[in-house]
Amino acid sequence: MMLPAHELPCLVIDEAALQHNIETMAAYATASGAVLAPHIKTHLAEAITRRQLEAGAWGVTVATPGQARWAAEYGARRIVVANEVLEPAGLDFLAGLDARGIWSACLVDSVDGVRAMDAALTRPLRVLVELGSEGGRCGARTSADGTAIAAAVADSFHLRLVGVECYEGVLPGADEADRLQRVDELLGRVGDLAVELDRADAFAEQPILSAGGSAYFDRVAEIFGAVELTDGRRPLVVLRPGAYVTHDHIAYQTLSPFGTRVTGFQALRPAAELWARVLSRPEPELAILGVGKRECPYDLDLPLVLRAVAPSGEVRDATHTEVFAMNDHHTYCRLPVDSEMAVGDAVALGMSHPCTFFDKWDEIPILDSSGRTVEIAYPQVACTHPDAERSIDPR
Structure with a gap:
């Protein structure tokens, strides 16, 4: 994906990869004689649920009655x-x-x-x-x-x-x-x-x-x-x-049976990237990014550095750059002494486990191949639907 025209850090979704994954799983379900009820707790976003239903999903899966309220609102x-x-x-x-x-x-x-x-x-x-x-x-x-x-x-x-x-x-x-x-x-x-x-x-x-x-x-x-x-x-x-919808760059890249046990279908594509700025290069082999555990999942794996882009638009070589630690809003990258990565560069990160990156963002741009925002996904990060009955004693 291209550098998004949004304030960083920013989680973005590649529309082409998203649609490919949705259509691939729908086609697999049909070919196998099953029906598909994708687990939408992964994203809990109307924009993505709608695409899954339009691709022929029999229904949807959720984890809680609160999520079921959203699913009903989305048209399931x-x-x-x-x-x-x-x-x-x-x-x-x-x-x-x-x-x-x-x-x-x-x-x-x-x-x-x-x-x-x-x-x-x-x-x-x-x-x-x-x-x-x-x-x-x-x-x-x-x-x-x-x-x-x-x-x-x-x-x-x-x-x-x-x-x-x-x-x-x-x-x-x-x-x-x-x-x-x-x-x-x-x-x-x-x-x-x-x-x-x-x-x-x-x-x-x-x-x-x-x-x-x-x-x-x-x-x-x-x-x-x-x-x-x-x-x-x-x-x-x-x-x-559930996770198939955006796939990922690490865990499900290994776990998905497409391309291994399942043949005749194209592999799923990682559809989400997290972009952040290089805030500091305080040591020759260290770069600090302006993103952390509040914005990026870390429950299964630390993120991968995919590429870096200079303010001029030049793409930097990030081949040997590795994330080794994260704080709440900072990510530590180990990189070669002669790396050109500099303060102000934008860095694209690949993540692991889609179910724990959607819940960190309440707005996620869906981008076309030119980097233009074609739609915004609004994950419902609250545990319950706002119309759900409450029974909390204020005392």
Whole structure:
């Protein structure tokens, strides 16, 4: 991308790369026989959600009822809350979406959860049983637990079982081969439980099988796509990747299956760059940039220096420049003594983990190939929608 005509530091998105990623994932979902409900908590921006829906997304995924409020406002007609929901106000909001013509569902991973949700509700709500694995996050750890949860849903007054799901992206492993084996095992258990529950006529509508972050969605599509229900019926396979939409320069550049396990599709492209000024070169091998942890994610990796541009427009050689530390608003770069990088230069940084760079900016320009701003993305960085009910005691 070209140097943006905006005050620095500034996070910008390359429109061509953004659209390429959206269309590539949409095409993959169609080719694999699945549907796509992208996890929009990654960006929580109407401008990007709209593009995903226009590209054919079946619906969207969110993490909280507050995010579901935004999704409904953005025009989503199907919303998966990929989380357990126990707040009464949030449950009531989700249950009320049906009256607005919006399909919604959330997760449950325990009999206690079923009872708490049922007690808080006054109208029906769809749920999916969540399975998990040892060392993972939420999710019932055994298929027997999943069966018990489904039975509790059947005995409830307000819950309606519509599927089984998991999140495979946080499973530990000694290496990638070990993680893939654990992913496949978890996905297999989800499929087996769905078959068992379908035979027991436990589902209130066409069963959904769902999983799929941006690292293992291909395994989800293959394993869930092979599941056969009673009378030869197939479940609806719902993929839920989020980070793919802008991809990144580090973590997902390695994790994405496009170009490795998945062939026949172009690789995703990093679509976001963070630009900052060189504030100081206080030592021969040190440059300090005017950007830090408040503006740039650091939870997985420190950023990469992609290139530097002098005020004259000259592109500097930044090949051997490396970020080695960050403060709140400063980034430390180690560089060769003879580097031409100078105070006032603009530096483009590549980042890791899109889900933690969108939340640091409330305005993100989307740029065309000439550097012109064609649209602004406005991520909703608040935890809840402004119209959400509040129950905070001011005392």
